[in-house]
Amino acid sequence: MDWVLSFVEVIRSFGAPYINHHRKLEDYMNELRGNVNSLNSRKRDLELKMEAEDRCGKKMKKEVENWVKDVEKVGNEVKNIEEKFLSVSFWSRGHLGSLVCQNIEKVNKIYQQGSFSDGVAVDGPPQIGLPLSTTNPEGQIDVRTRIWEYLMGDGVPMIGVCGMGGIGKTTLMKHINDQLSKETEKFDIVMWITVSKESNIFKLQKDIAEFLKLQSLPDNELQRAARLKNYLEGRRYALILDDVWEQFSLLDVGIPDPTLSMGRKVVLTSRLADVCRCMDCVVVEVQPLSKNGSMNLFLNAVGLSVGQYQNLKDIIDKVVDQCRGLPLSIVTIAGSMKGVDDICEWRNALAELENRVKSVKEWDIKIFEQLKFSYDRLNDPNIKNCFLHCSLYPEDFVIARHGLIEDWIDEGLLGLGTKEAMHDRGQSILNKLEDFFLLERATSPSYGIHEGVKMHDVLRDMALYIAGHQFMVKAGMQLKELPSEQEWTVSVEKVSLMQNSKLIKIPPHISPKWPHLSTLILQNCGLKSIPESFFKHMAGLKVLDLSDNHFLEYLPNSISNLNTLNALILVGCWQLKYMPSLVELTALRKLNLLCTGIKKVPHGIEMLENLRDLRMQSTALKGVPVEILPRICHLQCLMIGKTLVKGEEVGQLRKLEWVSCSFSSMQEFKKYAECTQGQWPTSFTFQVGPLVDWDTNLLFSPNFKKIEKEVMFTDSEIGKCDDRVVPHDLRSLTIAKIDDFKCLNNMPLFRKATDLKKCQIRDCGRMKCVVDLSLSSCDILHDIEVLYLCRLRNLREVVRVGVRVAVENECTSHAPTPPAIFSSLRTLDLSCCSKIKKLFPVELLQGLQNLEEIKVFECEEMEEIIVASEENHKGEGTTFILPKLKKLLLIELPKLKSICSAGLMIPANSLQTLTIVRCPELKRIPLSLPLVENGKPSPPPSLQEIFVGPRARWESVEWDQPDAKDVVSPFVRYLI
Template structure:
């Protein structure tokens, strides 16, 4: 009580000061926003084609926006306070003044303009394949000369499917990006067979920075594109794979004038003439060029097998000089040294070509040969399912493999990881046979594309078994007769204007063989009650990202359903009982508006994947449900509370994201895992108490625990041995007899390795804590350490009596932040030093009792500080007094917070 009275007295004494602080803040914020307006005015002049904002300017502008929002929120909180308590916000106001002042100081450092050259701005570099042959080189040269000739404004590149038009233009596109003076922007647009003006306009808008609100009509969109393209007077627009004449005016493309170009690729010379293009034909490879390409792809070692070369030459000749056919056939014959197989392959190709008429059909037969060579029916079905995505769609590998698993095309294994690995092996096989191409490759996975001819061939193979109208901007559902009895797979995905699935005035479709129904992103608000009455074989139903409010009860008839996907159906409040879906393996209700677990979920004993993340109205899963779901491998429940005892008993769990109410629940979960002799899941994100979400870690953590508002008492607290990220917010040592005992020493691990996996530690606002780590309990592989607002913390690494001089090495540490630690006296003891070989960012703020940094940065030896090193220190008076051997070297690069 005395403490509160003292606070009130202090506030009353300083009420005038508080009002003055607020006035100072408003004055400084006005000054800052004036500088922002000046910056934006200068930007409008300097930010021309081939220029981009300097990173420091972009970050500064982002920080100004952030601080404006924070001050607005602070004003709101002060306004809601009464006269007595508002003064307690003085510290927040002072912190805001400091942040605004810092941004004003930074503004003065923008020397030499606001922008830098941006050579990549003019367009997107595209993946290419190597091209060979005299005819191809002559064609490239002719196209290039036309592009450089101001007299030619429209160029039409035509040739049959698979001849290499797109590959040639990708090379041209990349070469244009190096022409830094000729053009301002190069715009690549893939058109595809099912052309839509709306989709074309949307694609062009995304490339030139035009934003549609979504309610504009076609004419308005065209006007917006037209106006923007006119300002980019020197543009090259490449329309790839155009099937019919287009009206440039209707789309919003200005007629090319001097300095701008329109290039299109098409399979029809008539389209070139109708648009008014200079026509350039892409010719097939000569017989010798075809043979050289075939050898390149199949491998020259086939020449060592007696009798194979003449057969291989005939196969290459059968490909009619079409690079796509040559590459796919050669790829599927790679590594075969049995002459009998070569003879059989030639026979198959010969029979196919005798049975078809027309050059385009001939290409299909070449491509189908490669499909048939897969031989394994499951592998073939995996390939066919790629055609369920829209034409020219970039397919994420993970999503495609999950579809294969859901359809039963990947055999059931004892873990999700094993099934995914099998799916990845299938993907590699399709890529190596050139049936899919890798579009991007990142650490978190690949994406692939399917050539439009291969997709056409796939749909030709599937014929009446597939109904695919994905990504076609449909506004009406398929006609009644298209829902045939023979259908096995239907994909209407990504038709966000569709709204309805089936004409309401007719009886529901009868599709007894239908196994896959993909309806994600179709704008569907409701499903007719009897829609699923005659779909007994359905296994996969994807209704994700639709504004549906409820599901029809006919879904209960789907007794063979294995995957029910409803992610981001954010209007969905009720799900009917699922008790009949006995074989359901995957249930995704991520981002829905449900308030209760669907009835009958405890009966889903085959369930392997359950996702209830971002279901904000769902507070907890009742006891007795999760323990019944013994097959669960993937459990994602986000903020929803779960029982540590029940989850600890799930023997097959591989991925966990959920919230435990308290420390006891976390301990029960870990004890359950240990009791069953299991390792921790491959991935887990666990929240305890009132913990919030994780901020981005420097290290890509997959095993993280965040704890909020849970006091730490005398009993030990368990942590998983492989934990990588730990966040503690307002976890006080209330009730602990010895606050001198290091904070981290209160945790125990089921492992002799002391926090060897821990990469990221964040400690916020924890009271009654004086020491963070003991000398023998420092996580040596840390990437990031942030400690903020711990009012009684005195030491980061505790000193021990009688210790000799020590070096604590944190070779991986990239970021060290110490904020608002008024009692902090040392990072490590006076006789010790913390060695950080890789430190990139240091931030020490409001640690007034810290007089010695105790940091050794070997990267500074015999060299100036690296450009990546960022140092933030404050306040100024403290920085001037602190002891640090490295300070003279670092001072010119240090950002000082004002007093």
């Protein structure tokens, strides 16, 4: 019995709460389940409300969106608790009971937060469609008029715009799309969706949901259709489906039957009239251009002067005739003849065109032969191959310019030389392909591509026609398994299966016989593993791209035998932890392991004497073993981000042009600087000191169009180093988590950093001012364009002007304010600085003439943005300040009383965005709107949106300018 008594004493020692948790675990679990059910019911009610708001064109509030995420997160936590409850031991019951009680409180708290008495949505943007920049289509006036009448009338709900590839269907409908986007009284929304040959119902649903910004679409096709149908049911919409190849059911996708409502229109464009007829469309056929229209389009594209045209008129007439009124042929052929005024060359071009068209019969191939004329005029085989390479991407895919150039480098299409020279060569080729109208400029902001190109689908078909059996391209076709062996040809040289995210498995023992294969692209295929036998018969493989296979954990050892491999690309393979030996890959020039899970440097990397480009970034990879980097001495690009390296070893890499790495201390950075002897890389991003837990640009791929020159210091030795450590052309400086860092004055390190454009200071606990003019001037601030200040808990002022003293009855200062201390500043971002009360004194305004954006966020004590003393404006009239201001964001400032002192106003002529949220003490808006002829204020032409909240607080705020609030009211969006 002694052990029983001892046990009881042990239990008592834990205290009554522990005993209760142990004894009442089942009761607590039942309570938790009930509370979670109530929480999920409230979540479903809110979702129903949101669906109703969606139909009225409103958007979910950010706080509601965050609340839904909290519900989902706590739901997952409760599931884990349920699993623990099923197998809980006697000894663990008390601990689990305590955890259950904590989650009961958490669930109750989230439930209370989900009341949202002010509503769940805010007004959506007024724009009903997405403007698509395009040229005004030449000719086709009758067709445009007919389509427009059908769209504006009530009799025709489904319209099919048909015609051969390259006839101008897409250009025509882009023009109509932009017109429809202005018809706010006719439609609530105008959607443009590119369908393409490789599309299916699932992808079409995904594209429509992305366009509508619908989140969390279900995985089940029927449920997805129901969600889309529910969203669109109450709306008036025009839906343009571009490049349709097969008949499909609108209802299967989730598109309500347009025949049942006057407010719905669906337009298809297709090369196949039968597809449109089968989908009950009224067919509108796009005809070739007239002789006049063809000639106008050709002359605009070729750029000949009137005098030149008169000399070549007869030949040009015949060249244009050969184009048969096909706009794509016209602009492509014209582009290839741009700048040519030699009559012999024109005669030769005409002869080539006539011979091509006579030699073929099928219409598609006839078009290809016309377009191939421009391809042949590229002359240089490498440029031709650069063009053909673009067909390896999916149809209608926007390709990032710098990424495409990297691909060309990997393929060996840009020759050898420095990285910078190869990128310059690549840009030149891209410009030429655009000038020949073989590629067009494009962007895809949702994928972060702001500078890209794409191929017209007919030109892509033409490229694949030229490549023939040498290319096997099944990109973006939603494949679930590899193509059948009947589709494999021994002669194939390039295989692209990219963007097939459901191709998760390659069967074991499969071994494609591709002895001539040089390029294999399996990017973003969802692969989980690759069998050992897969690479057995690919002895000539040079480029292997396995990027963005997020679940790929290891590579087969057979990769070690690919001794002709030039580029191995594994960026974005997050789960990849194992790399086979690289000893035999002596031809390897590029190894990209960015954003992988590798824990150590791959075996044999020091043997890769030809390696020019090494990119490794993994949270598990802490450092590079000594003596490895000096052995791969030809590196031009080294990207290892937060992985620590020795300064002297990196400094020995004399050919480095782009480098991103981290040094453990200022001492290591000094060693690197000494080794370079002032010869800094073209582009660099360094972290110096202890690693911090937030990211800079260290993870991103180099973009040689935008050179980075950035250093981040987290080392407290920063004040002891002179300017020889930092490159004079430094552009971006970050100082983070250095408690004894006080201000930028008297920092020898930066005295000669005359190109500094961006300065970021974060988490420096003892900093009270950024620059102290009572000590000295700070020249590096003259050229600063962007200033970020974050979590400086003791910051009192950005600029300390100086201590004022009386000299001969005059008020003067030890340090008069330099007139242009911030003369180049465009963006000021101040966040989470809890003690600062005033942002800028008015004395500094003469140096803020270029300030375009001010953001002040979560500064608890902030009272005033621009401060003027009484003597500054005593007896004076209104003074206008910040003449170029475009964006003003004031968020979570509980004590903010004014934006600027009385007598000061900000001209709003350039204003684009105004955001004032949770600033309860703010009573006036000192913005001066432009005036029209009658002296009344009008909205600035640049004004886009005004975000405010809460609504009741905003309505009590007054503008200094009469009638201003009413004038801007159409631009106001309420956030809370």
